[in-house]
Amino acid sequence: MSAATGGALELVVDVPERDVRVELAVAPGETVALLGPNGAGKSTVLAVAAGLLRTGASRVVLDGQELTGATFVPPHRRRVALLAQEPLLFPHLDVLENVAFGPRSAGAGRAAARDRARHWLAELRVAELAGRRPAAISGGQAQRVAVARALAAEPGLLLLDEPMAALDVAVTPALRQTLARVLADRSVLVVTHDVLDALLLADRVVVLEGGRVTEQGRAADVLARPRSGFAASFAGLNLVAGTWRDGAVVGPGARLHGTVGDDAPAEGGEAVAVFRPSAVAVHDEPPGGSPRNALPVTVTEVEPLGDRVRVRAGELSADVTPHSAAALDLVPGSRVVFTVKATEVAVHAR
Amino acid sequence: MSGTTDTTTGGRPGVPSWLLAPAALGAAFVLLPLVAVVARVDWTDFGSLVTSEASRAALSLSLRTSLVSTLLCLLLGVPMAVVLARLRFPGQGVLRALVLLPLVLPPVVGGIALLYTFGRRGLLGETLEVLGVQVAFSTAAVVLAQTFVSLPFLVVSLEGSLRSGSERYEVVAATLGAGPTTVFRRVTLPLVLPGLFSGTVLAFARALGEFGATVTFAGSLQGTTRTLPLEIYLRRESDVDAAVALSLVLVVVAVVVIGVARPGRAAS
Amino acid sequence: MGTRPVLPALALGLALAAVGCGGAGGDEDGTTLTVYAAASLTDTFEQVADRFEAEHDGVEVELALGGSSELAAQLVEGAPADVFASADTPTMDRVVDAGLTAGDPQPFASNTLQVAVPPGNPAGIGSLDDLGADGVRVVVCAPEVPCGAAARRVAEAAGVSLSPVSEEQKVTDVLAKVTTGEADAGLVYVTDVVAAGDAVDGIEVPEAAEVVNVYPVATLADSDDPDLARAFVDLLLGPTGQRVLADAGFAPAPVP
Numbered sequence: 001m002s003a004a005t006g007g008a009l010e011l012v013v014d015v016p017e018r019d020v021r022v023e024l025a026v027a028p029g030e031t032v033a034l035l036g037p038n039g040a041g042k043s044t045v046l047a048v049a050a051g052l053l054r055t056g057a058s059r060v061v062l063d064g065q066e067l068t069g070a071t072f073v074p075p076h077r078r079r080v081a082l083l084a085q086e087p088l089l090f091p092h093l094d095v096l097e098n099v100a101f102g103p104r105s106a107g108a109g110r111a112a113a114r115d116r117a118r119h120w121l122a123e124l125r126v127a128e129l130a131g132r133r134p135a136a137i138s139g140g141q142a143q144r145v146a147v148a149r150a151l152a153a154e155p156g157l158l159l160l161d162e163p164m165a166a167l168d169v170a171v172t173p174a175l176r177q178t179l180a181r182v183l184a185d186r187s188v189l190v191v192t193h194d195v196l197d198a199l200l201l202a203d204r205v206v207v208l209e210g211g212r213v214t215e216q217g218r219a220a221d222v223l224a225r226p227r228s229g230f231a232a233s234f235a236g237l238n239l240v241a242g243t244w245r246d247g248a249v250v251g252p253g254a255r256l257h258g259t260v261g262d263d264a265p266a267e268g269g270e271a272v273a274v275f276r277p278s279a280v281a282v283h284d285e286p287p288g289g290s291p292r293n294a295l296p297v298t299v300t301e302v303e304p305l306g307d308r309v310r311v312r313a314g315e316l317s318a319d320v321t322p323h324s325a326a327a328l329d330l331v332p333g334s335r336v337v338f339t340v341k342a343t344e345v346a347v348h349a350r
Numbered sequence: 351m352s353g354t355t356d357t358t359t360g361g362r363p364g365v366p367s368w369l370l371a372p373a374a375l376g377a378a379f380v381l382l383p384l385v386a387v388v389a390r391v392d393w394t395d396f397g398s399l400v401t402s403e404a405s406r407a408a409l410s411l412s413l414r415t416s417l418v419s420t421l422l423c424l425l426l427g428v429p430m431a432v433v434l435a436r437l438r439f440p441g442q443g444v445l446r447a448l449v450l451l452p453l454v455l456p457p458v459v460g461g462i463a464l465l466y467t468f469g470r471r472g473l474l475g476e477t478l479e480v481l482g483v484q485v486a487f488s489t490a491a492v493v494l495a496q497t498f499v500s501l502p503f504l505v506v507s508l509e510g511s512l513r514s515g516s517e518r519y520e521v522v523a524a525t526l527g528a529g530p531t532t533v534f535r536r537v538t539l540p541l542v543l544p545g546l547f548s549g550t551v552l553a554f555a556r557a558l559g560e561f562g563a564t565v566t567f568a569g570s571l572q573g574t575t576r577t578l579p580l581e582i583y584l585r586r587e588s589d590v591d592a593a594v595a596l597s598l599v600l601v602v603v604a605v606v607v608i609g610v611a612r613p614g615r616a617a618s
Numbered sequence: 619m620g621t622r623p624v625l626p627a628l629a630l631g632l633a634l635a636a637v638g639c640g641g642a643g644g645d646e647d648g649t650t651l652t653v654y655a656a657a658s659l660t661d662t663f664e665q666v667a668d669r670f671e672a673e674h675d676g677v678e679v680e681l682a683l684g685g686s687s688e689l690a691a692q693l694v695e696g697a698p699a700d701v702f703a704s705a706d707t708p709t710m711d712r713v714v715d716a717g718l719t720a721g722d723p724q725p726f727a728s729n730t731l732q733v734a735v736p737p738g739n740p741a742g743i744g745s746l747d748d749l750g751a752d753g754v755r756v757v758v759c760a761p762e763v764p765c766g767a768a769a770r771r772v773a774e775a776a777g778v779s780l781s782p783v784s785e786e787q788k789v790t791d792v793l794a795k796v797t798t799g800e801a802d803a804g805l806v807y808v809t810d811v812v813a814a815g816d817a818v819d820g821i822e823v824p825e826a827a828e829v830v831n832v833y834p835v836a837t838l839a840d841s842d843d844p845d846l847a848r849a850f851v852d853l854l855l856g857p858t859g860q861r862v863l864a865d866a867g868f869a870p871a872p873v874p
Contacts, residue, residue: 050525075524076533082525088518092540101536105528153526471799486800487755487783569784569795570760576785584787587687588762 006063007156007187013041013048014057020044020211026157031188033202033219041211042191046159049189050082051075062156076105081155085166087146089134095121095145096130102153120148123182140171144178151182158183160190164197173261173348176200195237199223199272200348237274238316244271249347256293258345265349272348279344280318282311283337284328292339299334313338384601391598392591399595407573408581409599415489415577416557419496423553426497427504428546432538434505435512453502460498461566468494469567491568492575496557503556504549511545512538551611555604648676651846654693656686656705656833658729658789661813663703665862670853677846685788686764693718693838700841701850703833705729706764710834720844723834725871726854727863729807730830731765731772733821734796734814741802746776746823749803757792757801760785765792768829769805776825793818807831812867832871 009026020041026032034042047053049060051067051074060067062080067073081102089098099117100110108116121127124144129137137145143163150158163179164172172194180201192198198205198219205222207215215222223239242251244265249256249272256273265271286294297313302325304310309325311318318338320330328336392399399405434446452460468485469475478485485491516538523537524530539546561579568575570584578600585593651670655663660683667679682689682699686709693699694716702719703726704710710723735743741754749756758780759766766785773780783801786792793810795801797817811820835854837847853859860870 052521052525075521076527076529078525079527080525082522084518084522088522090519090523090537090540092543101523101528102526105523105526105532149526155525159525465798465800469798469800487757565787565791566794569757569800570786571782571784580787584760584762586691587685587760587787590691 008063009049009157009187009189010059010061011045011049012057012059013045014059015041015044015048015053015055016057018044018211022208022211022213024206024213024216026187026189028187029185030204031183031186031190031202033198033205034189034191034208035193035198035205036208040208042208043161044211045208046082046161046189046191049157050080050159051078052082079154079156080159081150081153081157082159083146083150083161083163085162087134087139087142089142089145089149091134093134094130095126095132095134095137098134098145099149099152101149106153116152117148120152121145123151124148124178138171139167140175143167143175147179147182156187158186158188160188160192162191162193165193177349195223195239196274196348199239237276238280240273240316242271242273244269244347244349249273254295256295256340256345256347257342258293258347259343260347265347269349273345274348275340275345277310277317277319278308280316280338280340282318282320282324282328282330283339286337287339292341293345295338295340297336297338299330299332299336301332302330311336387594387597387601390594392595395591396595396598399592400599402592404572404581404585405592405596405599408576408578408596411489411492411573411576412558412578415492415496416554419493419500419557420550420554422493422497423501423504423557424550427501427549427553428508430501431505431508431512432534435509436517450502450506452499453506457495457499457560457562458566461495461563461568464491464494464498464563464567486567487569487571487575489574492564492577495563495567496560499560499563500553500556504553507549507552508542508545511542511549514545516541548611551607555607555611558603558607559600648678649843649846650678650680651701651843651850652680652682652699653701653703653850654682654684654689654697654699655701655703656689657683658705658807658809659683659703659833662862662866662868666850666854666859669858669862670850673853674846674849679850687762698840699838700843700847701835701837703835703854705833706767706831707834709764710836713836713838718838718840719836720839720841720847721837723836724851724855725832726835726851726859727833727868728830728871729809729833729868731768731805731823731826732808732811733823734793734804734806734811734818735802735821736796736799737816737819739819739821740799743803743821745821746773746778746825749773749780749805750778755783755800755802756780757784757786757795757804758782759789759792759805760787763787763789764831765789765805765807768831771829772805772823772826775828776823807867808869809867830869830872833868 006028007026008028011022011024013020013022018041022041022045024032024045034045036042044053048055048058051060054072058068062078067078089095090101093101096114096117099120100113103113103116104110118127118130121130124147126141126144126148129141129145134142134145147163164175167175176197183201190197190201202219205216205219206213207222220241240249240251240254240256242249242254244267247257249258258273286296295316297316299311299313301312302309305319308319309322311320311325311330313336316338328334330336430449434442465472465486467473467475468478468491470479470486475485485494519537519541520533523533528536559579560577561583564575564577565580570576570580576584578596582593582596582600585596653663653667663681663683667681670679671677686705689702690704690709690712693702693713702710702713704713713719714723733743733746733749735741743749743754748754758769761767761770784795786795789806789810792804793806793814796804797814808820811818835851837844837851841847864870
């Protein structure tokens, strides 16, 4: 971790009127993803951490300083920055002044604040937008500026509330990669719905359901072996983690070609291949001469899922029609081949 | 280019045609009396009528008192609007309703209320009298009456602006380390500036047109308390042409004010 | 679709009818006599109207009370009325000049000014001279209206230069400033002091006797019922009307 940031957070959120009771900690330099369905209390947790919601029994300790109770510290003295779904750039200030807002509020002179703002705009790869008005830039650019603005305030803890939910899917991979870079070594609590955010940004995942923590652990572990209902549905996507070699993700017993986005892995680097169960076809033997990815598996479970049937094989799953499930005579123990087109597989660097 | 200038109702749901007639009737109802005033003006003497000593004194007094009362409205109204829009406290709804009362109260009633507050034998007047401050029959009384009736216009307009979305930016500013004063100065005020501006102009216009509370509370003396509306009302007794000419002056001032404060002007 | 605009127009028509835009003579059974009278005649004319209604079965007297100048202006603009009673001759002359009267106006009462002071006379006003003293807050009518013109003439007659703190539009406004204690003194009609009862004290000033305000009354040319209008004026000029006026503090009309 960098010496300037610190950011050891101990958090006890107790809001009986919303039935939220959560304890969690963020170690210095750690990024924790907060997952959960709508209404699980994720935003409540962020509001308490930021000091926007004050309740008697909640406790926030940042770097050993008690921020709650008799010595309640208001939001502006907490060094806790909050980045929401929408960038919320101040419309009356240009991009540079937006980013310089935090340093200026902390008492920095105009020139020093602008220097710091330029530094962070460059870090977020949007230095050329400095003179623009927020209304004149795209949503993805605005969110980058908002991240720069939050970081320029030099927060001890950064709170991200679904930072990419409102963005065009075309721009999220690049922003995610930038975030992964600038958030490394910072204390971050990020609320997300996106499996990739959890996997690629977070060191640790905390699953929140009905106002309680139902599961937590290393991001990869929770997603690979979900125990909570939400994590399971969240992990409904097929993930194959491995190494990036010769244009394929090579994992245990699998070799997957896919579509590489802006966050391309380096040769020999860690990578993850992601695909939807509905993109998977099931065969009783490898289809000859097909360009598809083929994964030989043993069926572990077959269950109805709406008008489809979900076929599980260890950590992978495929959704097929009841008709083909019957035709293939799928039962636990069946040895089959999952195939998926390379165009249906997204490859990301880890 | 965002296609805001299409003259057809092409992609829009449109307006039921039977609404057009009453809408036109309503517009005529408002505009016709103004046309009637213009038609009734004695143009040959117009110049001398509106530049007579009494007219100039009234116009000058009206402008001066309206400016001062608008300033007072800003000093008192901005904090009121912020408190009403941002804080939560018991009795807030009742307080808001009471504060906005002058909006619906007949101005004469406002004048009577002010009389029993700042008048010689009023709630505060007696103390003021002891301190050597005489409010009744002074220009200060005119300013008080105007402020009383125009304050709610500013508060309503600004509170509406404050409630339409600037709060989220204030939260962001606070988490960026800005204290309440910095947030107010650098975020809240700039964001509500259009609402503040139109509220200020409305308050000024209301002050300029104030009659009932002034005539009840401040009295009527040329150069001291006789504002333009009072002058117009008095002139009707003796010199209708002068009253009409001065009315036109007020109409023109009002048109300019509305033109400046046209709602939606600030929207880009 | 084309017939729909009728609805709002109909609604507007109904609304106007409901608020009584019909004006004078609208009642189905019986007759309405519309009398325009100066505001200072409010109490007396209400009594006279009651007597008149008692004497004339099925007749209703509708009183329109206001500043004489304002009423005259309304008449000149075409307001329908049967009788006009003004608080001074010049105002009546404007109606006569517009050719709206039937026959010559007749004086029916006179009034003089008096100094009204708040109960107990806190400023110790004893004469008209005291009104010119420094620090005394005097309120009068504006010279544009009859009571103000009279006040100016009284002051001139007494050789006193008044610097009023306010020149009001109506004599009732002057009285209100005195009853609330805002003003130390006001120049109003004797009848106003009588009508105000305990709310003000009246101080007689000899100079006021020289400025007599004469109240003329006239029937109007476009009256629907000239005989009834004449009967109202006769009642006013007769012993019944004169007694009511005297009780209110009015002096008899000067004999021409």
